[in-house]
Amino acid sequence: MRITYRDKAWELPGGMTARDTIKKVGLDPEAVLVVRNGELVTDDVILSDEDEVKLIAVVSGGDGEVS
């Protein structure tokens, strides 16, 4: 399966959960959402070889506003 995240891409075999796949590519499961074949899914789904997986970063910020 093909996994993309920002400007990075990986080819990995299927059969793992999305959560394990996220960890395998070195990302934090808390910090991404999983879009499989165009659909948002939870990270317990088992991914297959044919899946196109897009990992969406959810962390943003900067100014650390206090008020």
Add this chain to the structure above:
Amino acid sequence: MRCRRCSKPAVINMRQHKLALCGEHFLEWIPAQTQRFIKKYEMFDPRETILVAVSGGKDSLSLWDLLLSLGYEARGLYVDLGISEEGYSSSSLAKVDRFVEKREGARLKVVDVKEVYGKSIPQLARERPEQKTCSLCGLVKRYIMNETALEEGAVLTTGHNLDDEAAVLLQNVLHWQTGYLLRQAPVLPSTHPRLAQKAKPFFRFYERETAAYAILRGIDYIYEECPFATGATTIFYKELLNRLEGRSRGAKLQFYLSFLRAREKGLFLRMLPFGPERISSVNEGLELGECERCGQPTTAPGLCAFCRLWKVAEAEVG
């Protein structure tokens, strides 16, 4: 994983609530929760005009979308910071414009910092290498947001989510910034005629929930991070908190809610040095004066931080 309400496949699992929902039920849950917190924290009522500070990102556009769908008179404010690096400001504004085009009657005000004040944020930042760009930018944005909310007679809202709040809380605790801790709240009432009421209706949602809302609602938001935010301390604190969350479900929510409870109980009261009334809140001890140039409230004598910034900038041009 199945939706708790209908057994269809879930699109999100909110471990801190032990709640998994499908798209349809998640898009019902988010507005219901938002409305609940608007009421509970007395953020504003349906008769009031709301100003939503939008950046083109997922949180602010989702908030504007949600408030409009709930029937609020919600107007947008975009502050053009003039960040030409990686085309950031122009791409962000394009996302906001596209959002407005798709929503009949949505009103947007754009304030161009360079046009109004003479310099863009990157120009200001280059002149002040000793200051962090994000804090400089925050100062300018807060001033313009407050000024515009006052002009419009509106309550100012921002898309800050729980991850934002928890990261700022961690930062404030690590430095024991008690003044900041006292002023960190989901709603800040107007305590001065030149200070608009501020509210953060998304303060109870994790960042992944606001992102999921944006995706499910088909909101085209700016995905790229501000080039100046790379390596920002807030992002580092968010990463730390996410690691904690991975180990202990609900840790971020617990951290922030426990803080709010402690704050309500008066944890941040301080001892004053003299007199019989020795205990006072930090806020009560805070003397708010008015800036002699713009009239906005300030704790500093003479000019407020915003006017000091531009006065120096003007002197440098002269």
